[in-house]
Amino acid sequence: xxxxxxxxxxxxxxxxxxxxxxxxxxxxxxxxxxxxxxxxxxxxxxxxxxxxxxxxxxxxxxxxxxxxxxxxxxxxxxxxxxxxxxxxxxxxxxxxxxxxxx
Numbered sequence: 001x002x003x004x005x006x007x008x009x010x011x012x013x014x015x016x017x018x019x020x021x022x023x024x025x026x027x028x029x030x031x032x033x034x035x036x037x038x039x040x041x042x043x044x045x046x047x048x049x050x051x052x053x054x055x056x057x058x059x060x061x062x063x064x065x066x067x068x069x070x071x072x073x074x075x076x077x078x079x080x081x082x083x084x085x086x087x088x089x090x091x092x093x094x095x096x097x098x099x100x101x102x
Contacts, residue, residue: 008042015040018078019051026053026071032060037100046084051075051093061097068095 004012015038023036034054041048053071055061069090076089086092 004042008045011040011042011045014079014082014084015049018075018082022051022071022075022078023053025074029067030055030060030064032056033064035099046079046086046092049086049092052098053093053095054099055095055097058097061095064095068093071095 019036019038023033026033026036030053032055034056036051036053038049038051040050053064055064072089072093075093076086079086
């Protein structure tokens with residue numbers, strides 16, 4: 001694996017911080033929320049960022065789905081506070097039942 005530059009390490013720390021905060025909030029709000037995980041290619045940040053909220057089953061996912069836009073807005077706002085602008089916030093956060101290894 002290629003070593004990250006100083007800028008990429010700062011981006012990584014930022015993404016981890018925001019993902020951890022959103023995950024904690026989501027666990028409190030949604031029953032059946034298992035974890036938050038993400039993919040990002042730091043050389044294409046922030047365009048390549050994709051957070052996923054993983055739910056236990058289809059039922060939990062269906063109950064959470066109406067709140068998706070609110071959470072996409074929260075991600076966008078959290079990144080904006082740190083100086084990162086998402087052009088299309090709908091592309092950067094999804095709800096799923098698939099895990100990182102699926």
